Amino acid sequence: MPSAAHRVGTREEWLAARVALLEQEKELTRRSDELARLRSELPWVPVQEEYRFDTEDGSTSLAELFDGRPELVVYHFMFGPNEPDGCPGCTFAADHFGGAVFYLAERGVTFLCASRASLDDIVAYKARQGWTFPWVSSAGSSFNRDFGAFTEAEREAGTGFNFATARHADELDLRETELMALSCFAMHDGVVHHTYSAYDRGTDALNPTWQLLDRSPSGRVLPDGWPGRRVPIG
Numbered sequence: 001m002p003s004a005a006h007r008v009g010t011r012e013e014w015l016a017a018r019v020a021l022l023e024q025e026k027e028l029t030r031r032s033d034e035l036a037r038l039r040s041e042l043p044w045v046p047v048q049e050e051y052r053f054d055t056e057d058g059s060t061s062l063a064e065l066f067d068g069r070p071e072l073v074v075y076h077f078m079f080g081p082n083e084p085d086g087c088p089g090c091t092f093a094a095d096h097f098g099g100a101v102f103y104l105a106e107r108g109v110t111f112l113c114a115s116r117a118s119l120d121d122i123v124a125y126k127a128r129q130g131w132t133f134p135w136v137s138s139a140g141s142s143f144n145r146d147f148g149a150f151t152e153a154e155r156e157a158g159t160g161f162n163f164a165t166a167r168h169a170d171e172l173d174l175r176e177t178e179l180m181a182l183s184c185f186a187m188h189d190g191v192v193h194h195t196y197s198a199y200d201r202g203t204d205a206l207n208p209t210w211q212l213l214d215r216s217p218s219g220r221v222l223p224d225g226w227p228g229r230r231v232p233i234g
Helices: 013-038 088-094 100-107 119-129 152-157 200-206 208-213
Strands: 052-055 058-061 071-076 109-115 135-137 181-188 191-199
Touching: 071 088, 088 100, 119 135, 181 200, 191 200
Parallel strands: 071 109, 109 135
Antiparallel strands: 052 058, 052 135, 071 181, 181 191
16 A cells, blocks of 8 residues: 655656656656567577477467467466465466467467476366466476576476576475476477476566555555455366
8 A cells, every 4th residue: 555654746856757757757767678689689499398288179280289380379377276266466468468468370370388287187177267368288398397496407396486496496396396488389390399488476477456455555465365366266
């Protein structure tokens, strides 16, 4: 909630402060555009593993998940094989995905979620939440783990989440732990390439509620228990 002690000023004072802030916002926008360009210039890495996914249309390869489009964006939804429900935070994020699927497809990008939960559990949770975006099961494969580590040694050990920069990254075992992430892929000459991944706060931009809160008077102040699930469990 807004602080009762927050500074109050005149319209002229606000305008002067707002113009000064605008210069910093413009610099951030320019820097964001530059980062987007640098992301697009990352080297592409051919994917050697033969990953298989359970989908509502049957068993599918990573290449088939592209659905005929040249690019694929996968949100790693935290829903493990031994968990009764999807992660509340990922559920919060996923409430925003539905509208993007159409527009991304028009741009040649297939979007979907992937989790290690069984397909039956995914379909049930998806129906309960009222979602329509594609969501596949990567159960039985190392897909989730392989795109959450930095070096080959860390990949084999199951550690290194967020390029070993996350708190307690060396203590996390991605062979057991499900963690949120975003992975991007490109198809070229019939070969799937891994192009980009982001973790933790790197996925913030996917959620417009965060962006709106950052511009609200009180900002990103999170009370205990928030965000809850839009559709209650049980």
